[in-house]
Amino acid sequence: xxxxxxxxxxxxxxxxxxxxxxxxxxxxxxxxxxxxxxxxxxxxxxxxxxxxxxxxxxxxxxxxxxxxxxxxxxxxxxxxxxxxxxxxxxxxxxxxxxxxxxxxxxxxxxxxxxxxxxxxxxxxxxxxxxxxxxxxxxxxxxxxxxxxxxxxxxxxxxxxxxxxxxxxxxxxxxxxxxxxxxxxxxxxxxxxxxxxxxxxxxxxxxxxxxxxxxxxxxxxxxxxxxxxxxxxxx
Amino acid sequence: xxxxxxxxxxxxxxxxxxxxxxxxxxxxxxxxxxxxxxxxxxxxxxxxxxxxxxxxxxxxxxxxxxxxxxxxxxxxxxxxxxxxxxxxxxxxxxxxxxxxxxxxxxxxxxxxxxxxxxxxxxxxxxxxxxxxxxxxxxxxxxxxxxxxxxxxxxxxxxxxxxxxxxxxxxxxxxxxxxxxxxxxxxxxxxxxxxxxxxxxxxxxxxxxxxxxxxxxxxxxxxxxxxxxxxxxxx
DNA sequence: TTGACTCACTTTGTATACATTTATTATACA
DNA sequence: TGTATAATAAATGTATACAAAGTGAGTCAA
Numbered sequence: 431x432x433x434x435x436x437x438x439x440x441x442x443x444x445x446x447x448x449x450x451x452x453x454x455x456x457x458x459x460x461x462x463x464x465x466x467x468x469x470x471x472x473x474x475x476x477x478x479x480x481x482x483x484x485x486x487x488x489x490x491x492x493x494x495x496x497x498x499x500x501x502x503x504x505x506x507x508x509x510x511x512x513x514x515x516x517x518x519x520x521x522x523x524x525x526x527x528x529x530x531x532x533x534x535x536x537x538x539x540x541x542x543x544x545x546x547x548x549x550x551x552x553x554x555x556x557x558x559x560x561x562x563x564x565x566x567x568x569x570x571x572x573x574x575x576x577x578x579x580x581x582x583x584x585x586x587x588x589x590x591x592x593x594x595x596x597x598x599x600x601x602x603x604x605x606x607x608x609x610x611x612x613x614x615x616x617x618x619x620x621x622x623x624x625x626x627x628x629x630x631x632x633x634x635x636x637x638x639x640x641x642x643x644x645x646x647x648x649x650x651x652x653x654x655x656x657x658x659x660x661x662x663x664x
Numbered sequence: 665x666x667x668x669x670x671x672x673x674x675x676x677x678x679x680x681x682x683x684x685x686x687x688x689x690x691x692x693x694x695x696x697x698x699x700x701x702x703x704x705x706x707x708x709x710x711x712x713x714x715x716x717x718x719x720x721x722x723x724x725x726x727x728x729x730x731x732x733x734x735x736x737x738x739x740x741x742x743x744x745x746x747x748x749x750x751x752x753x754x755x756x757x758x759x760x761x762x763x764x765x766x767x768x769x770x771x772x773x774x775x776x777x778x779x780x781x782x783x784x785x786x787x788x789x790x791x792x793x794x795x796x797x798x799x800x801x802x803x804x805x806x807x808x809x810x811x812x813x814x815x816x817x818x819x820x821x822x823x824x825x826x827x828x829x830x831x832x833x834x835x836x837x838x839x840x841x842x843x844x845x846x847x848x849x850x851x852x853x854x855x856x857x858x859x860x861x862x863x864x865x866x867x868x869x870x871x872x873x874x875x876x877x878x879x880x881x882x883x884x885x886x887x888x889x890x891x892x893x894x895x896x897x898x
Numbered sequence: 899t900t901g902a903c904t905c906a907c908t909t910t911g912t913a914t915a916c917a918t919t920t921a922t923t924a925t926a927c928a
Numbered sequence: 929t930g931t932a933t934a935a936t937a938a939a940t941g942t943a944t945a946c947a948a949a950g951t952g953a954g955t956c957a958a
Contacts, residue, residue, distance in 0.1 A: 433725060433911080460940070470913045472706060475941085479710045483717030485806065491667060492919050492940060504806060507756075511807045514752065522741075572719065572738060573745045577811035667941075694910070704943045709911085726910060726949050 439467040440477045447486050447497055448559060448586040449552045458487065458495040485580045500584055505645060508584050513634055515577050516562075520614070520630035522569035524623040531568050532619045538564055539611050546593055546604050554593035554604075559586040561611060568618065588641050606636060673701040674711045681720050681731050682793060682820040683786045692721065692729040719814045734818055739879060742818055747868055749811050750796075754848070754864035756803035758857040765802050766853045772798055773845050780827055780838050788827035788838075793820040795845060802852065822875050840870060 443463075446452045464474045478495045481487045487495045542557035559582055566578040595601040610633040617626040677697075680686045698708045712729045715721045721729045776791035793816055800812040829835040844867040851860040 436911090461938095471940090472912055472914090476710055476713045476911095479713040480717045483714045485810070493921095494940060503804070507805050507807070511752075511805060514748075515807060515811075518748065570737070571741050571745060573741070573749060573811045573814045576719070576814050577807045580807045580810050670941090695908095705910090706942055706944090710941095728910060 435467060435469050436473045436477060439463075439469060439474065440480060442467070443477065443481060444484075444486055445556055448556060448583065450587055450590050451552075452497045454497050454499045454587070456497040458497065460494060485583055498583070500587065504584070505588075508581065508588075509638065509642070511577075512581055512585070512638070513631060515574060515581055516630050516634055517627045518574055519566050519569045519571070519578050520618075520626040521623040522571050522574070523565045524618045524621050524626040526570045527568040527618050527621070529619075531564065532615065535561065535564050535568075535615055535618070539608075539615060542611065543608050546608060549593075549595060551590065551592075551594035555586050555590055558589070558593070558607075565614070565618070585637070585641075588644060589637065591644055592637070592640050603636060603640060607633070610636065669701060669703050670707045670711060673697075673703060673708065674714060676701070677711065677715060678718075678720055679790055682790060682817065684821055684824050685786075686731045688731050688733045688821070690731040692731065694728060719817055732817070734821065738818070739822075742815065742822075743872065743876075745811075746815055746819070746872070747865060749808060749815055750864050750868055751861045752808055753800050753803045753805070753812050754852075754860040755857040756805050756808070757799045758852045758855050758860040760804045761802040761852050761855070765798065766849065769795065769798050769802075769849055769852070773842075773849060776845065777842050780842060783827075783829065785824065785826075785828035789820050789824055792823070792827070792841075799848070799852070819871070819875075822878060823871065825878055826871070826874050837870060837874060841867070844870065 443452070452458070458478070460471050460474060460478075464471045467474065478487065478489060482489045482495070485498055487497055489495050538557060538561050542554060542561055545553040545557055562582055562585075563579070566575045566582075569575065592607075593604060595604050610629060614626060614629045614633065617629055677686070686692070692712070694705050694708060694712075698705045701708065712721065712723060716723045716729070719732060721731055723729050772791060772795045776788060776795055779787040779791055796816055796819075797813070800809045800816075803809065826841075827838060829838050844863060848860060848863045848867065851863055
């Protein structure tokens with residue numbers, strides 16, 4: 431019972447960080463968080479140290495925990511590394527998945543689909559995260575899994591806008607993402623590594639286009655006059 | 665001062681696990697370890713949670729910390745994954761290294777060479793670990809770095825015998841490893857990624873041959889008579 | 899002898915109190 | 929008014945005390 435509160439606290443903190451409810455760099459107050467989760471500072475601090483080693487937060491000497499930042503240089507590396515890690519994981523997931531794991535993945539995909547169609551951005555992001563984490567578990571590769579989890583922290587935080595469709599284009603993208611997930615499940619279930627890799631890379635391309643737009647948004651229009659012709663451009 | 669004891673405790677525990685002084689699966693008693701490091705159980709447990717998330721130990725509900733095991737299925741994955749991670753790290757290290765980091769790497773290599781030539785197996789293993797960790801830091805890739813660190817935990821533990829040369833063959837291998845390190849430093853310093861990758865893969869081959877011998881040792885001789893002809897075969 | 903149960907003992911988990919460090923405010927002085 | 933410094937408040941880090949769970953020896957009944 432008591433231990434449940436601790437794991438729940440850790441899980442909730444992770445979720446809040448992934449949802450950017452706790453923004454990068456945000457200061458984490460021990461006393462208020464401990465009160466919030468109904469535990470004392472001792473177990474909370476143990477959670478902090480766990481999250482620090484997982485890459486969610488960093489702990490500074492005598493000034494407590496802060497949400498891990500997302501500096502620009504790292505983002506560049508993120509885009510460089512994602513295809514390698516995601517495709518390697520996909521390959522091994524297709525090779526090593528168990529049928530129980532496939533069933534679990536389908537459950538997650540079902541929940542994800544519902545949330546995405548309902549336009550619940552926060553929940554979609556978390557379920558998308560869970561989806562890819564589950565594929566990571568299928569790979570049975572603790573080494574790459576560690577890399578994957580760190581990628582997903584940043585990926586989910588960056589993609590927070592992804593599942594909040596505004597334009598009809600956005601909605602089409604979300605629909606495509608759902609379909610890609612379904613295809614990935616099939617490839618993994620059929621144990622076809624090379625197909626799983628292809629689908630994963632396509633999925634990454636879709637996500638990357640959106641993320642890059644977020645990181646490097648369209649510049650504001652220079653010619654003010656022409657704005658009249660496309661009033662919703664911004 | 666007090667915080668130093670904590671980081672020292674964490675570093676020492678890591679080293680003891682890497683040296684297999686604390687064997688895989690070994691139980692970690694909180695009170696005795698706390699006493700040993702001159703700290704109370706509270707900070708020690710925080711260290712435990714850190715090490716758990718780093719993959720050095722695992723913490724079981726109500727029965728404390730145990731050194732992470734090295735099960736056989738994972739070893740298979742280890743050999744599969746090492747070339748990918750090590751070579752990717754090497755590439756980016758050559759691309760992104762700073763001169764300060766190169767200087768640090770040379771220092772480590774110097775200490776490593778001394779320890780290896782002196783036949784100090786434990787120290788050699790740790791310094792070899794530090795050498796490859798420093799290359800990991802040069803890569804400036806937190807995602808792959810996480811994978812690397814997990815690989816090195818198992819690599820260093822497995823290779824514990826590597827730097828305890830018994831036969832003259834073993835001594836030749838250690839000498840070759842030292843030379844390969846030097847060549848890797850040069851490639852990284854010269855910022856030649858493809859060369860760094862080649863050298864890293866060669867280095868891995870050398871290590872792999874030795875490790876596989878450790879994991880899958882030569883079978884005991886079946887023909888007892890022939891033993892007389894090669895008394896040091898076992 | 900075996901098996902289950904009890905009770906003492908050991909170990910882990912949590913809360914609280916205290917020490918130490920950092921942040922903030924107030925005050926003095928230029 | 930602005931800066932430096934002292935005093936105060938707030939937050940983090942650690943130790944200790946207590947609660948809860950696990951472990952094991954010993955006992956007794958079948």
